[in-house]
Every structure is written in structure tokens, then in C-alpha cells.
Amino acid sequence: MVVFTCAGCGAVMTARVARVALPDHAGQKYGHGLLPSLLEPGTYVVDPGDGRPWQPSEPEPETRGVRLLTYHLSRPPNRIGIAPGDVRGTVFIPERLGGCCCGWDGRYGPNLACAECGCPVATRVDDCGFWQVVWLEPEAVRPVAVDGPVQRVTDWAELPTTPPVDPRGFWSPLWEAAVAVALAHLLAASGGRRVSVPEGPVAEAFRRAIDGLLPQGPPERHLVLAGPGLSTPITDIALAPRHPQTGRVWPCDAGAVVPLAAGVWTYMAFHDDRRLVPAASGMPAVVRRDDPPPLLPYSPFRPDGRVFLSTLERLAAVRQPWLRRIRDRVKDHPSMDPFA
Known part of the structure; x- marks a missing residue:
């Protein structure tokens, strides 16, 4: 298992986590409701990105009181994803909290900084339609091996x-x-x-x-x-x-x-x-059932x-x-x- 620490000051940024495979829905945007966490607690993934050039957006301008929205669907390479509950020792960067429908979508780049030295270290994504996750910037953190239970690989x-x-x-x-x-x-x-x-x-x-x-x-x-x-x-x-x-x-x-x-x-x-066909001598329709159809x-x-x-x-x-x-x-x- 590892913890990730700040590359600038060495402060611990995460709980103990073990690596798993990147889920297929890591880059998915789905619907308009709030989605659960992308990852299970105690796990992390590495996202190779989608191979396209990426840079964060500039803060959205306001025209006559209307904020213009832009979206970047490409993803920067080699970010480390963890469950939001596994983050430690960070504070928000207010000017980078973009999205703001039901949360933040991370379009402006890192929106979490190390609480010790103030270096931007991660991006929290929890807006509607996005799987909730915190992406650690690979240049801003370092993995440190720690003692912990050995991850059991499912048979x-x-x-x-x-x-x-x-x-x-x-x-x-x-x-x-x-x-x-x-x-x-x-x-x-x-x-x-x-x-x-x-x-x-x-x-x-x-x-x-x-x-x-x-x-x-x-x-x-x-x-x-x-x-x-x-x-x-x-x-x-x-x-x-x-x-x-x-x-x-x-x-x-x-x-x-x-x-x-x-x-x-x-x-x-x-x-x-396959759907089951009711038998001629099946249970009467008026009888309370505990097996509703899927x-x-x-x-x-x-x-x-x-x-x-x-x-x-x-x-x-x-x-x-x-x-x-x-x-x-x-x-x-x-x-x-x-x-x-």
C-alpha cells in the first residue's frame, strides 16, 4: 500500500491506498443527477488520459450577469484518482472552483492545495453528471510505501x-x-x-x-x-x-x-x-408475492x-x-x- 505526499513539503495527502484498474466509466459524463464515487475507499487508479492535448480553461467571463460555460472533455495524462473520502491535508482554491451547478467539475485545473505549503496538488470533481473523484496531479505528489494489509486479489x-x-x-x-x-x-x-x-x-x-x-x-x-x-x-x-x-x-x-x-x-x-411463462396451475393473482419481476x-x-x-x-x-x-x-x- 502507499500514501501520496506533497512533492513540495512532504505532507501526507491521502489515506493508505492500493492500486486497482481504471474503470471504463472514469471519463463518463452521465445525466444531470449526482453520481456516487468513482472508486471504492482505500483504492487508487492511474489515468493515462485520452491522448489529446489538454489545458485548463480560463475563469469564465460574465456578460451582462450571465456566466458563459465551456467544457473540456479531454483529460490530462497520468493523474492519480482516489475516492474523495481518502483525501487528507488539503484546502480549496476558491478561484478554481468551477462548474458550480451542484458541485465542481475541475475545468480550471487543480482546485485543492496542500494545507501546509499551499501548492496546488489535486482536482476534486463532484458536479452533477460526473462520477465523484479527486485527481492528484502526478508532478505535485509522491507515492510513499507504507505498512498495511496486503491487498487480496479477487480470484x-x-x-x-x-x-x-x-x-x-x-x-x-x-x-x-x-x-x-x-x-x-x-x-x-x-x-x-x-x-x-x-x-x-x-x-x-x-x-x-x-x-x-x-x-x-x-x-x-x-x-x-x-x-x-x-x-x-x-x-x-x-x-x-x-x-x-x-x-x-x-x-x-x-x-x-x-x-x-x-x-x-x-x-x-x-x-x-429469458422470461418465465406462467403455468396453468400457478399462484393466484390475489396472493401476495415476494418475487416481483425485474x-x-x-x-x-x-x-x-x-x-x-x-x-x-x-x-x-x-x-x-x-x-x-x-x-x-x-x-x-x-x-x-x-x-x-
Whole structure:
């Protein structure tokens, strides 16, 4: 485990934390409500950024009492993300507290300073539509190894499960981000040829996107689920889980491997979404039940278009003309199906 200290004065900036893999939804902006923390307490991630030039905005001017809003969706590289509750020894920098709808979105750069020496060290993000997180600036902090409990790495057989629908009946934003990342890798692995997918949750998540982005016609490549607990023969493209702590992808002998967030993969691999048909001698309708049917979303599944583009632009395969044409079409028409 490590703590992060101020590079200027050595003051401790965080609780003890252990590194985990960067979640797919780290750069996601979702809806207009308040979202929970991006990370579990006691963990940290390193974000490589999205590869595009980035600089913080200048403070927003006011014209006739109206504040003009601007947004920067690119992310600076190698920032260290921690849960807000794991921050220690910092104070706010008032002139950099931008956003201010329900919180701060960090558009002006670091908004937290070291309480000891005053050096800007981190950016807190907690505005509506953003996953709450504190990003430590890599040049402003230093990791220091400390004694603590050894992080237990979850066994492949104990992978978590992420339900596709949230308690309100909406598609989970975690699924929208995870499938968007996997979709970018799937397109790169397809070589521009039609791909078949297994029926069930995999088809519900990927088929509309494949129909909209790849050429029509009979499938030339085939996607199958591969991972712990499955014995499906693999010859072409495998949809395999990515470990939530280590970031490693389940090893298999497929021609190409498409990584998918472990919680989403586990649900797709082992959850049966078929609806049960009431039996003729079933329980009378007037009897109180303790097994209500699961919530169903009100619309077809749509991957997150911004997460898809951000992932696709970081893949080397995007240099191929056919994949660049898909990238340009999605970027020029972000409301196109399946991202509408």
C-alpha cells in the first residue's frame, strides 16, 4: 500500500491506498443527477488520459450577469484518482472552483492545495453528471510505501456481477460505458467484416451497434464468450473478462480477444434473461408475492457514444481507413443509431 505526499513539503495527502484498474466509466459524463464515487475507499487508479492535448480553461467571463460555460472533455495524462473520502491535508482554491451547478467539475485545473505549503496538488470533481473523484496531479505528489494489509486479489471464480438495469428502470451507466469500450475493441478485431454474437444479453448489448456500424451481409467472424466457468470452443473472437483490480484480461487462445469489464461479463455469461411463462396451475393473482419481476428498461440498449469515441481514438487500428471512416461518422453524427 502507499500514501501520496506533497512533492513540495512532504505532507501526507491521502489515506493508505492500493492500486486497482481504471474503470471504463472514469471519463463518463452521465445525466444531470449526482453520481456516487468513482472508486471504492482505500483504492487508487492511474489515468493515462485520452491522448489529446489538454489545458485548463480560463475563469469564465460574465456578460451582462450571465456566466458563459465551456467544457473540456479531454483529460490530462497520468493523474492519480482516489475516492474523495481518502483525501487528507488539503484546502480549496476558491478561484478554481468551477462548474458550480451542484458541485465542481475541475475545468480550471487543480482546485485543492496542500494545507501546509499551499501548492496546488489535486482536482476534486463532484458536479452533477460526473462520477465523484479527486485527481492528484502526478508532478505535485509522491507515492510513499507504507505498512498495511496486503491487498487480496479477487480470484477469477469470484468476479463481481453488475446488473444491467438500475433501481429506476434505466440502463446502467456502468454497462453503457463498459460495452462502449468493448465495442471499440470489437470493431478493431473485426477487420471491418460482419460479426455474429451469441443470443441473450450479448446480443442485446452489441447487435444494434454491429448492425449500424459494420457492413450488412452474412457474418464472416464470430464472437463468443470466454472466461472462468465456461467451456465454449473458441476459434475466432473471444469476449473475455478484464480483472477489476489487476486489469489483466482472461487468457485464451482466440484469434482476437475483446476485453469487457468483469462485472458486465459475469452477468452476460451466467444470467438467464429469458422470461418465465406462467403455468396453468400457478399462484393466484390475489396472493401476495415476494418475487416481483425485474425492472425492464424503457428503451433499447445504447453504448455511451463519448466513451466509445475516446476508446476508439486510442487504438492503433483507428489508422486503418475503414475504421477511421466509422470514427468520423460517429463523431460527425453523435446522435446516430445506436448512440442516439
